[in-house]
Amino acid sequence: MSHRTFVQSYKVRFGEIDHAGVMYYPAFFDRMHRAFEDFWEEALGRSYAEVLDGDGIGFPVVDIHSRFSAPFRLGDIMRVEIAALRLGGRSITFRYQLFKDDEDAPRTEAEIVSGVIAMGTFEPQPLPDHYRAALTPYVIQEAAPS
Amino acid sequence: MSHRTFVQSYKVRFGEIDHAGVMYYPAFFDRMHRAFEDFWEEALGRSYAEVLDGDGIGFPVVDIHSRFSAPFRLGDIMRVEIAALRLGGRSITFRYQLFKDDEDAPRTEAEIVSGVIAMGTFEPQPLPDHYRAALTPYVIQEAAPS
Amino acid sequence: MSHRTFVQSYKVRFGEIDHAGVMYYPAFFDRMHRAFEDFWEEALGRSYAEVLDGDGIGFPVVDIHSRFSAPFRLGDIMRVEIAALRLGGRSITFRYQLFKDDEDAPRTEAEIVSGVIAMGTFEPQPLPDHYRAALTPYVIQEAAPS
Amino acid sequence: MSHRTFVQSYKVRFGEIDHAGVMYYPAFFDRMHRAFEDFWEEALGRSYAEVLDGDGIGFPVVDIHSRFSAPFRLGDIMRVEIAALRLGGRSITFRYQLFKDDEDAPRTEAEIVSGVIAMGTFEPQPLPDHYRAALTPYVIQEAAPS
Numbered sequence: 001m002s003h004r005t006f007v008q009s010y011k012v013r014f015g016e017i018d019h020a021g022v023m024y025y026p027a028f029f030d031r032m033h034r035a036f037e038d039f040w041e042e043a044l045g046r047s048y049a050e051v052l053d054g055d056g057i058g059f060p061v062v063d064i065h066s067r068f069s070a071p072f073r074l075g076d077i078m079r080v081e082i083a084a085l086r087l088g089g090r091s092i093t094f095r096y097q098l099f100k101d102d103e104d105a106p107r108t109e110a111e112i113v114s115g116v117i118a119m120g121t122f123e124p125q126p127l128p129d130h131y132r133a134a135l136t137p138y139v140i141q142e143a144a145p146s
Numbered sequence: 147m148s149h150r151t152f153v154q155s156y157k158v159r160f161g162e163i164d165h166a167g168v169m170y171y172p173a174f175f176d177r178m179h180r181a182f183e184d185f186w187e188e189a190l191g192r193s194y195a196e197v198l199d200g201d202g203i204g205f206p207v208v209d210i211h212s213r214f215s216a217p218f219r220l221g222d223i224m225r226v227e228i229a230a231l232r233l234g235g236r237s238i239t240f241r242y243q244l245f246k247d248d249e250d251a252p253r254t255e256a257e258i259v260s261g262v263i264a265m266g267t268f269e270p271q272p273l274p275d276h277y278r279a280a281l282t283p284y285v286i287q288e289a290a291p292s
Numbered sequence: 293m294s295h296r297t298f299v300q301s302y303k304v305r306f307g308e309i310d311h312a313g314v315m316y317y318p319a320f321f322d323r324m325h326r327a328f329e330d331f332w333e334e335a336l337g338r339s340y341a342e343v344l345d346g347d348g349i350g351f352p353v354v355d356i357h358s359r360f361s362a363p364f365r366l367g368d369i370m371r372v373e374i375a376a377l378r379l380g381g382r383s384i385t386f387r388y389q390l391f392k393d394d395e396d397a398p399r400t401e402a403e404i405v406s407g408v409i410a411m412g413t414f415e416p417q418p419l420p421d422h423y424r425a426a427l428t429p430y431v432i433q434e435a436a437p438s
Numbered sequence: 439m440s441h442r443t444f445v446q447s448y449k450v451r452f453g454e455i456d457h458a459g460v461m462y463y464p465a466f467f468d469r470m471h472r473a474f475e476d477f478w479e480e481a482l483g484r485s486y487a488e489v490l491d492g493d494g495i496g497f498p499v500v501d502i503h504s505r506f507s508a509p510f511r512l513g514d515i516m517r518v519e520i521a522a523l524r525l526g527g528r529s530i531t532f533r534y535q536l537f538k539d540d541e542d543a544p545r546t547e548a549e550i551v552s553g554v555i556a557m558g559t560f561e562p563q564p565l566p567d568h569y570r571a572a573l574t575p576y577v578i579q580e581a582a583p584s
Contacts, residue, residue: 013472159329
């Protein structure tokens with residue numbers, strides 16, 4: 001198994017904490033989306049604004065499966081790691097892992113399937129080749145059975 | 147002093163509470179904006195979507211002055227009252243008062259000046275006459291000096 | 293199949309719309325949580341604040357599976373329906389369905405597993421009997437195979 | 439006039455954009471608060487979590503005056519500059535200036551008065567001496583009249 005992983009760390013913010021004293025769970029998805037925006041700069045060398053408004057390509061969320069095993073609190077550094085599980089014809093499956101500080105086991109994991117659409121029409125479109133090339137290094141390659 | 151006041155009550159939400167256990171102050175402005183959206187249905191008989199997308203009129207915030215004298219907590223009912231302080235040529239000054247439950251003194255007050263723009267161009271435009279007519283009953287009339 | 297369903301409608305808000313002109317997907321979860329807060333008043337006759345702070349019981353999210361088939365836009369009324377799929381010993385699986393206006397097919401669905409914890413310690417605890425009784429009518433009863 | 443200024447840049451995020459295609463104004467305050475959190479690390483050498491939970495000191499907002507002269511859009515880099523206008527006995531007045539990219543004139547300005555409270559009791563307390571010392575370099579010194 002060998003692949004590239006996008007890694008970036010973010011602070012858990014005062015306003016993201018809820019009445020129970022831990023990070024409000026919808027804020028996890030906002031955080032994952034912010035990481036997704038940053039991801040494009042590394043993967044493609046283009047800002048997310050350039051992807052959307054320049055290239056006219058959008059990635060609406062189609063399906064989410066996520067698990068939350070331990071909370072985040074104010075002062076925690078959240079390390080977000082993004083890889084890809086599958087590059088389909090008109091969808092991409094990303095894997096998000098959210099770690100506290102330098103822990104080895106993620107406290108939150110999500111597999112998020114995004115469609116590929118033309119921003120002008122909101123219609124599905126194929127993933128352009130140079131996008132596919134940019135994403136390919138992030139795809140987790142399962143070891144072949146011997 | 148006689149004028150119409152928009153009054154609507156909202157729950158303080160779990161996700162609006164911050165690490166200090168009280169309503170996060172940026173959430174007050176989100177709440178005021180939601181009340182502002184509801185206000186148009188009463189004042190004009192049109193939804194905020196119709197105002198923006200149908201009539202093509204927007205009200206960007208230009209100036210805010212607000213005071214916070216006591217916090218809101220989960221379980222509080224926030225009563226929002228909206229009146230107008232001034233209908234200018236190309237701006238409107240609204241007054242927001244936020245009360246806890248049935249208290250008489252507001253816990254938060256804000257005067258918010260909104261510009262009037264054409265959504266298509268983001269350029270200033272005069273307030274249409276029927277908008278002015280719809281807003282006039284909400285303008286606080288100061289008693290004339292005797 | 294017969295069960296009680298919590299139904300409540302909410303406006304899609306100006307601030308919930310994102311750069312693509314549709315409801316920002318993390319805002320769906322904020323909306324589902326607000327409906328979850330309202331749910332307790334119907335199901336148990338107690339506000340969510342009383343559940344958390346009075347009874348000292350919390351429901352942290354453990355697992356989410358959700359699908360998004362069509363967007364919501366400003367001006368849409370989102371009808372949220374909540375039922376329960378499973379009352380476990382220390383977890384509950386809720387089903388959320390989000391409909392646009394009076395459509396019959398949901399545009400978003402989610403199965404969300406919540407743990408049951410003591411707010412004082414964040415430790416798992418069994419679901420109290422009167423909570424179980426209050427939730428039971430919302431459990432979807434699959435028709436028995438004939 | 440000579441003083442220290444906290445300067446940090448942040449991306450305008452996809453989810454911060456509203457239906458009008460510009461940054462939602464309540465999100466400006468969330469952004470200012472995030473900068474305020476970061477400010478303490480530079481000024482005091484302590485994280486905001488340490489300020490609140492370690493030192494038990496909080497800074498609830500008491501008064502805001504802010505002006506918005508031009509919008510921010512997706513892809514803009516927002517440069518936040520924080521200085522102090524006044525260190526009172528039990529309150530501090532901060533000045534926020536929000537610039538687009540490397541522009542010289544701020545697009546948004548705010549003067550925010552924060553109280554000083556003990557987090558345990560929410561009662562006002564004097565600003566501790568080492569906090570005052572840490573904040574003093576950020577106070578804008580008006581030139582004395584000659």
